[in-house]
Amino acid sequence: MAxxxxxxxxxxxxxIPTLIGVTxxxxxxxxxxxxxxxRAWAGGEKARPEVIERIKEEYKLDEPWWVQYTFLMExxxxxxxxxxxxxxxxxxxxIFGTAGGVAGAGTKYGRFFITLQLALMAxxxxxxxxxxxxxxxxxxxxxxLDMFVRMLALIGVSTPVFWLxxxxxxxxxxxxxxxxxxxxxxxxxRITGIMVLDAFILGEYNIxxxxxxxxALPAFVLGFIGIGVVARITRNSFLEAWNADYIEFGKARGxxxxxxxxxxxxxxxxxIVTVLGLQFGGLLGGAPIxxxxxxxxxxxxxxxxxxxxxxxxxxxxxxxxxxxxxxxxNLIVDIAYAFIDPRVRY
Numbered sequence: 001m002a003x004x005x006x007x008x009x010x011x012x013x014x015x016i017p018t019l020i021g022v023t024x025x026x027x028x029x030x031x032x033x034x035x036x037x038x039r040a041w042a043g044g045e046k047a048r049p050e051v052i053e054r055i056k057e058e059y060k061l062d063e064p065w066w067v068q069y070t071f072l073m074e075x076x077x078x079x080x081x082x083x084x085x086x087x088x089x090x091x092x093x094x095i096f097g098t099a100g101g102v103a104g105a106g107t108k109y110g111r112f113f114i115t116l117q118l119a120l121m122a123x124x125x126x127x128x129x130x131x132x133x134x135x136x137x138x139x140x141x142x143x144x145l146d147m148f149v150r151m152l153a154l155i156g157v158s159t160p161v162f163w164l165x166x167x168x169x170x171x172x173x174x175x176x177x178x179x180x181x182x183x184x185x186x187x188x189x190r191i192t193g194i195m196v197l198d199a200f201i202l203g204e205y206n207i208x209x210x211x212x213x214x215x216a217l218p219a220f221v222l223g224f225i226g227i228g229v230v231a232r233i234t235r236n237s238f239l240e241a242w243n244a245d246y247i248e249f250g251k252a253r254g255x256x257x258x259x260x261x262x263x264x265x266x267x268x269x270x271x272i273v274t275v276l277g278l279q280f281g282g283l284l285g286g287a288p289i290x291x292x293x294x295x296x297x298x299x300x301x302x303x304x305x306x307x308x309x310x311x312x313x314x315x316x317x318x319x320x321x322x323x324x325x326x327x328x329x330n331l332i333v334d335i336a337y338a339f340i341d342p343r344v345r346y
Contacts, residue, residue: 011331015324020073022323023316027069030312037061037310041084055084059313076317083314085306090317094299097190108190112321115291115298117194119283121215122223126279130227131272134234135265138242149231156228161286165221165293172217179217181294185210218294222286226279233275237268269340277333281326 038061042051056062060071075081079091086093095110137149172179185207187199196215199208241247241264250260287300295301299318306314 008331008335011334015327018327019320019323023073023320024069026316026319027072027312028065030310030315031065031068033310035310037084037312040310059084072313072316076313076320081313083306083311085309085311085314090314093302093314094317094321095193108186109193109195111297111299111302113193113195114184114296115284115287115300117196117211118215118219118222118287118290118296118298119280121212121219122226122283123276123280125220125223126226126230127276130230131234133227133231134272135238135261137231137235138239141239146235149228149235153228153232156225159224161221161225161289162293164224165218165290168217168221169294179213180210181214181217184214184296215296218290218296221293222283222290225286226282230272230275230279234268234272237271238264241265241268266340270337273333273336273340277329280329284322284325 038052038055038059039045039047041055042048060068063071072081076090079089081090082088083090083093091110093110094112097108097110133149133152137146140146169181173181184195186195187202187204187207189198189202191198191201196208196211199205199211244264244267247260247264250263284300287298288304289300290296291298291301292304299321303315303318306312306318
């Protein structure tokens with residue numbers, strides 16, 4: 001455990017340069033784009049010169065890039081910078097929520113929590129569909145089911161998210177009308193920050209069910225790639241463990257099949273957990289496309305709108321949040337290694 005603590009301290013210390021590097025790259029890219037953000041924020045071609053100058057002075061746009069970056073990061077960490085597009089403080093838009101208006105720009109719930117519950121639902125699809133399919137594929141090697149799982153993995157990584165989203169909307173909403181994808185109702189009070197969980201806590205089960213049904217299809221589209229990938233990795237890892245010598249020894253001793261499967265699955269979990277950690281980060285990265293297709297007012301769509309409007313303070317705030325969640329997910333995976341496989345030492 002002492003070595004694990006040292007490892008955690010080292011990893012936490014690397015968070016700071018990683019976050020600085022990620023935000024700096026995004027900031028530099030935003031600054032080299034041939035556009036005038038001050039004019040765009042002031043109203044475009046018809047903007048008054050005095051308004052443009054005031055915006056440049058407020059956001060230090062007339063200063064060198066390193067002064068702008070330092071000013072922006074300082075204001076972000078103090079939650080003291082306002083998005084020129086929504087006129088709300090950026091962390092209020094992303095996490096804390098604001099009063100009045102449309103969801104995400106004016107709601108009790110920040111954009112991040114809308115994306116988080118979408119990503120969690122997609123992650124549940126990946127875990128509860130991908131892992132069982134992979135195990136069944138390994139147990140039925142070279143069967144029709146095995147061929148189906150391998151084809152699913154190939155189709156998953158080859159299918160564009162936006163194409164699959166529009167296809168399912170056409171089939172399930174336009175043609176058959178078995179789903180509803182219009183809007184996200186909010187519970188009467190914010191408790192945890194996650195809508196569906198707050199609705200269950202408050203006993204507003206109708207609202208909770210509406211949120212689940214309206215996110216079910218977008219979550220499936222978001223997690224479709226991960227289902228195939230995790231199924232394939234689970235198949236290969238479980239198959240290797242199932243053919244190991246200790247499993248053959250267990251069969252010779254007459255151990256029950258269920259007990260042998262538990263032993264094999266435990267030894268196969270390390271690569272599976274690695275892929276799951278990466279998949280969760282990938283779900284956040286894939287959210288902009290899914291949220292744009294389904295009109296979900298989450299963090300991904302917020303960042304797409306920020307790019308369209310040259311709102312790079314909001315864009316960098318979103319990237320900072322994405323990077324932090326991705327690194328935390330990988331840290332949790334590394335910690336899980338030590339509990340899954342006691343041979344792992346840090």
